[in-house]
Every structure is written in structure tokens, then in C-alpha cells.
Amino acid sequence: MQINATLIGQAIGFLVLIWFTWKFVWPPLLAAMDERQKKIADGLAAADRGQKDLDEAKAQALEIVRGARNQAAQIVDQANRRGNELVDEARGTALAEGERLLASARGEIATETARARGELRSQVAHLALAGASQLLKREVDAKAHAQLLDELATRIAASR
């Protein structure tokens, strides 16, 4: 064991090593490590953000599908209702038309009957008058016997 000039030599070597490490080794290594750390942190944050976006998009898609389903159901409902309405309307129109046709037919029948009855009546009166004039061989004053003739026609009509 001896203290000698080796001390100085090793101290110089040590100082050179410290200087070298300080200037040329440490800065680039640490810079690379810090940069990688930042990159990894950014990557993880981006992954998180992507996951969140995906979740949001999924929820949104679900919402849209649900809305579309509701709308479709609504449209079908509306169509059904409209169809029923149309059928009801058509039925109502048809019924009304039928009744109207029936009523007009009835009215026509009634007028036809009345007209036929009046014609018949006047023909009966003419026949009766002609018969009577034949019978009496003379002209019957139609005016003078109008009351009589009407009475007769009414009786004939009533006897029918």
C-alpha cells in the first residue's frame, strides 16, 4: 500500500470520464428516453380517446337504429289507420248511394202509380160517360154532371 503518482493519473482519468459522460453520453440518452416516454404517453392517450370515440359512436348508432325502428312502427301504424279509414269511408259512401238509389226508385214508383191511377180514373170517367151517353142517347152535359162523374171515379178508385 503506497500513495504514489497513480493517484494523479487515475484522478485525471476519472475527470476525463466524468466530462465525457456529462457532455456526450448523458444528454442524448436522456433525450431519447424522455422523448420515448412522451411518445408512449401520447399513444396511450390516443388509444383512450379512440376507445371513447368508439363507445360514443356505438351509442349513437344504437340511438339511430332505435329512432328508425320507432319511426317505421309509426308509419306502419299510420298506414293501417289510413287504410281502415278508407275502407270505412268507402262503406259509408256505398251505403248512402244505395239508400239514395232506393229512395229515388221508390219515389219514381210512387209517381208512376199516381199517374197511372189518374189516367185510369179519367179513362174510367170517359168510359162511364161514353157508356151513359150511349145509354141515354144524348149528350150529357159534362159540366152539369161533373160532380156525379167525379163521385163515380172516386168510387171506382176506392173499389180497386
Add this chain to the structure above:
Amino acid sequence: MSGTSSNEYIPHHLQHLRYDVAKGEWAHGTDGIVNFHLINVDSLIMGSLLGLLFAAIFYFAARRATSGVPGRFQTFVELVVDFVDGQVKEVFHGDRRFLAPLALTIFVWVVLMNTMDLLPLDIPGMIAGAAGAHYWRVLPTADINTTFAMSITVFVLILVFSVKSKGVGGFGHELIAAPFGAHPALWLPNLALNIVELLAKPVSLGMRLFGNMYAGELVFMLIAMLGFAWAGAFASGAVVGGALGFIGQVLLTAGWAVFHILIILLQAFIFMVLTVVYISMAQESH
């Protein structure tokens, strides 16, 4: 065993390859406790080579460092860097741009130098002997010059950091006014205590590393002494005793080497952490 006998084995292994700068020739013998004419060539060469190895590995990694996916080599280097940076961050709260590289240099260089202790004891000496050197101590940290070179450098850095953070006046005032108080009668006791406190740092740093590595090396040598015992036993025909000695040497060497891995890393770590602690203390006021 380089042709030495058992009582020469350990002294031979503890002898540095020394060059006398003043006389311009290889030195033999010890020549005093302090002698700045002599230089331990083996420590200097091993320390420089391992320092170059450290610088090359980390410079290579630093040159190729990218923020992309790192390879295994880069991951390993970054693991070390991150470990050291984390240790410094825990102790020192400030700008780590100088202190962290300093800690990294200390840690890796000391680990590399300490690891030389795991080389087979006689092989470096044989290689050096083939190259013409009579001695070769392969473990630079078992040379007190290396450990004190580092601890004195750290001591200078402590002074530099003290002056830098407090100014010459502030540091001088702290030396005479702390810890007892600023009364003029207390200046001398304060100064004495502070000088002891300051000097204790490099001495304890240097001695701790030196002592641990020197002792570890010595234990390897003592275990290696078993080699003489079993060789002698075989030579005198005691086969069982010789076999036991051989097995004992192998087991003890292996066991001590495994345990020594812990000491290698631990001592490097302690040197690094204490350096950081001392320098961060120097930046704080008392």
C-alpha cells in the same frame, strides 16, 4: 503459481507493477508510504482500459439512441441510466444534468473495475508475465491510489459545488459560523469541526471501497493457498486428503465469488449514492 512458493504467493500477488518516473526504470520493493516518483502501471492501465470500455459502451448507445422501440443493448444501457437517474432524483432536488452523469460514471466504472476481482487469480499475472511484467494486480479498486483519486475528485467537486451555491463568502462564513454559532470565540472550534467533517468524506469514501475490494481479493488469495496444500498432499501420496483439498478450494472459490458479486455491486452503489448525498449536502445551507 508462477514458480513461487506458498509463503511468497500472497506478497507476490499484492505487489504492483511499478515504474520509477524519476529514475526512469522499473521499481522493485515498496519505497515508502508516500512516493510520487513511483507509478502503478497495472492499476493505471486496467483503470484506463475499463474507463474506455465504459465510455465506448455508453457512447455507442448514446449515438444510436432513438425514441423508437429500443433493442436489447439499448434497453440495458437505458436501464442503468434510469436506475442511476432515479437514485440521484431521490436524493438531490435540483438540476441533475451534471450530478447524474457523474453518478453514472462512478457507478459503472467502479462496477467494471470491481468485477476484475472475479477473474481467475493467476491468469492476468500469467498473461502479464508472458509480456515481460513481473507483477500484475488486475483489480484497480484494490489500489488505494485509484479509490483516493476518485474520492479526492469528489471532494474537490464538493468544494466547487459549495462555493458555487453559496459563494466564497457564504461558504467561508459557514465554515467558521456553523454549527455552534457566529460568535468570534467559536470560530476556531467551528472551523476545526468543519475541516474534520469535510475531510472525513473523501477518506471514508476512498477507504471503504479500497478496504472492501482489498479484503475480497485477499480472501480469494487465501482460498487459493489451498492449492499448495492439496498439491503437497497428492505429492506425498495422500490421495483422499488431496481430493478433499481440491474440492474445498473449488467450492470455497465459487462460493466467495458468488458472494463477491454482491459486494462488487454494493460498493459501487454506495460510492455513487454517497457522492450524490455529499454534493447535495454541499448545495444546501447548514
